[in-house]
Amino acid sequence: MSLPPLIASLTRHKLTALLLALQVGLTCAIVCNVAFMIVDRVQQLRQPSGVAESELVMIESTDLDQDAKPLVRHQADLAALRTIVGVQSAVAVDALPFNHHDWSNGIAVVPDGPARNTATVFNGTTGELTTLGLHLLEGRDFLPDEYVPMGSAHDWNGIDQVPVTIVTRALAEKLFPGQDPLGKDIYPGDKPVRIVGVVEHLLRPQGHEGADNDYATVLPLLPDANDVTYVLRTAPQDRDRVLKQATVLLDHLHANRILRHAQSFEQLRADYFHRNHTMIGLLVAAAAGLLVVTALGIAGLASFWVQQRRRSIGIRRAVGATRRNILHYFQLENFLIVATGIALGSVLAYGLNMLLMWHYEQTRLPLPYLAIGAMALWLLGQLAVLGPALRAASVPPVVATRAA
Amino acid sequence: MLGYYCLLALYSFKCSKTITALMVLAIGLGIGASMTMITVLHVMSGDPLPGRSAHLYVPVIDPHPVSPAKPKDNVVDGAVTWIDAMYLLHTARADRQAAMAAGSLPVHPAQGSVRPFFESGHYVTADFFPMFGTPFHAGGGWSARDDENHARVVVLNADLNRKLFGNASGIGHTVRLKNTDFRVVGVLDDWHPQPTFYAQIDNAAFGSTDEFFIPLETAQELNFGIAGRMWCWGNSGDARLSDHCAWLQFWVQLNSASQASAYRGFLADYWRDQQRHGRFPRPENARLFGLMDWLGNQHVVPADLRLQLWLALGFLGVCMLNIVGLLLAKFLRRSGEISVRRALGARRRDVFAQLGVEAGMIGLVGGALGLCLAELGLWSVRQRPDGYAHLAQMDAAMLLGTFLLALIAGLCAGMVPAWRACRIPPALQLKTQ
Known part of the structure; x- marks a missing residue:
């Protein structure tokens, strides 16, 4: 089929065709950006925390005694918790990924030097690495004699007494790019701390941007505040029972305390991301809504045009056009309109993306999103026009002989 | 004439039921989504302290060391150190001033x-209560002398009072917070400003409430823990009392614009004076934020919600384009009918009015549908586990706004097609028939 007559016919409906193209363009621009945001958010949801998420449960305990001895209390509590059937190991920690308790320090690599970046300090009793299930890439775990109290009552001065640390790979690469981090000194406080191990991932307790999210140091500092979080590792199917037993056991052991936030790590993660879940749902709904409205618009207009052109379709059929010719005519017409819309939409999509980059720290829209968005709209357009086009194709030639 | 046009419009709807339903649905969806988000943002951008907010300010002095990192989004860090807070408090250059920090304590x-x-509660100084006009159910706040004496006094909010003392007021009784007994001197009358503007603005700004208030210096003496950010630079001495840890919020009341500018001058002088003593290494940039400006600067409305609003408006835009296209096709198909009316003496503006009425009616019906969908949308927002969820209610202004938006949307959408249709040359159309 030749294009000129088709285009000539479209110019008779300039405004309508233009409006439809504009609608397709706007939909294309919004849907591409929305799809990009959805993928971005799903990736945030999937960020590996570095710990054995499905095997951990936790409970926060606050000792209310006047003359509480936290170090002794924690050891006694842990010894009792380890007796629960199904508990593989137990530690007391001050922070976990997603729990919002973020103690961050500027890290320098020379004495009194400028901080390269900040990193979260994770502290815990012996066995923290194995209990949390952190994946040690190189180096070793802490030795028993390397542990010192955190000094929470003295402005956390433990950080200036601790000899060694284990850092995440992201932090090691940031501080010592291209070098072996083992044996190097870093300065989270005033004194040097030697790196003895590198773990794959350990996500910070609250959101930081990009790679910063994985800047963490694990220190052999014993939590010595009255408020502490016990983390127990157990088989996934035992989690509920272990949590219940742990609550009862701790309460029985020492009643003058408040137990809070008894939950599995998966719950902690779900709570942390609930806003993201809502947002993803809304974004998907918005994209679907836009596509449906646009499809309905295309179908509505096409069926109008088919009704309007019944007589000319009849004439074309009478002078020899096949049903297939008529069908293709409407399909090609739709293809042209949607193509114009997509051309317009590409420009709009990048304009919108620039606005989002300016206001919402969005990154640049990758080209594949646009390509997929364009394909989706073409497909949608063809599907929407199919019904009206088939109806057009079924117009009998005899219509030509009747009055309009 | 209007009645006749309405009848004509109804007749036209009957002739093309599917298309009309489609248009009503499109406008309803667009209006519903937009009004849901506009309502949510409207209630969240409200004034938490009507009548007083115009005179309340956050002084911002920046004691941080020079850093190459650019602050994100120009969000200002309003936290001050203990040294600076006490200086501002005791020089008392404003009509009222108070320093404060959030805390969470075990209650026995x-x-x-x-x-x-x-x-959760707040550690505050005496002026907090008169400055924010907190409504007292019984008793009152404490005096500046109580602050100095580190008095063991507490003001309870209604909920905690109920929990501890039932329906009686707890005035004169003692409450044990962490490890210390406090005497109840005042009970607030369910004071829950939304957002809790005076605290650090974070995700919990909506929905969180403070149930107790104790003197800041008492909390400091007892070494009660603080909740929220504490930003330190340098590593010597007691962090909380030092001049290198910012963790307190500071608010002042200034009753006139001239006082506000005088206070800004005072802050600038303080800044330069501290520079002579080797502090405040950043160039002098003393600022004073009014309450509403402060909430704007701190992004009290989460970025996600603003994004949701833009998304809803974009959706409305696409729906409108959809309707314009459909109406245009519909009106142009009636060229014959319009031409007959024109030939019988109808002026262009009559045709325009007739088609405008038809478009407006679609807008109104769509608006009614949009209202239902917006109520549904707000209901779903209320099911979110966010602090702002319970605020998502439509008020009279929003209700009226919905219909106005729908009508305007309908009329705007009808404008182009009606204008195009009333310019059809009647002679040509009649001839082809």
């Missing part, structure tokens, strides 16, 4: 049967 109920529980 007098009844032995109830277990101790955590409650």
